Amino acid sequence: MKYASIITRAIVGGVLLYAGFMKAIGPSAEFAALISAYKILPAALIGPFAIGLPYVEMWVGLFLLFGFYTRQASVATLVLISSFSMALLSSLLRGIDLVSCGCFGADSLSPRYTIVLDMILLVLSIVSYRQSKIPPAYSLDKVLP
């Protein structure tokens, strides 16, 4: 059970960290163009969102990976991944032809694979949340109470 926590945190935290990093190192204009393709956010918010979201993903991913404020990081992960899934599902239901999900900057997945990945991450986030009621094993929360 103690290994389950570190494994789920490593997978979910690692994916968030990678996704945020790949977006942050690329031009934010490109990510902004991908966000606008979803037709969800008002134009005025797209720019700040394109700059800010990659860092939020990296911070949440890093906190989860190291098990620091694990419970809060797990909740933030659930919120992030649920939002991504809903945005993707909503665009698919509205018939928007997204060539790329925009999840990993230049290394993007097709929306079909992204839905599967999001579902896996969502399940792992729930596992991580359930295991974070007490400071999990191999976490900074355990070392720095």
Add this chain to the structure above:
Amino acid sequence: MNFKRFVTASLLILAPVIAVHLVKQTQWGPVLATPPERQLGGPGAKVIIVEFSDFQCPTCARVEPTIHQLLDVYKGKVRFIYKYFPLKMHRNAMPAARAADCAADQKQFWPYHDRLFDTQLAWATLTDPTTSFMAMAEETKLDIPKFTACYADVTRTIGIEQDVKEGTAREVSATPTFFVGDERLVGQVIATDGARTIEKAMRQ
């Protein structure tokens, strides 16, 4: 929050910011050889502007007048190099690049390039843009049998993919991306910062 937790939190927050900053500081690689048909300006010009562009990208079409204006103002002082960067999200971008590359074979790259951007709205959403590209070939007085054979040759994409590889190595992922000397400008920023960046490159 105790002191140790405060320091740890600060480190975890700062680490990605520093990592991204360091990666973005990376120096761009050299500009690889480009056929002279896709270059404008004197070979001895002090400043080189490289554009990675996609014929189906609306912003690329919108910045065209700005590029023409900059090339007029800095005539003889800058050399402009066009690199193909057809984005996967634009289904007709690769065929358009192939058509333009075939026009380049007949020394008509720039007229064809201008026609592609001028008529972008008409062909961008077509299932098969071949008829439009053929019409442009006639308008730009190309040898049609030669153009047709060239356009049908799928190996033409190899050269285009090389430009894409070069762009990817220079961390291009959006179009248009310009390199003015060492500085990178993405999108319509060329309209506001283009002249300043050229002046800066000329001073270096």
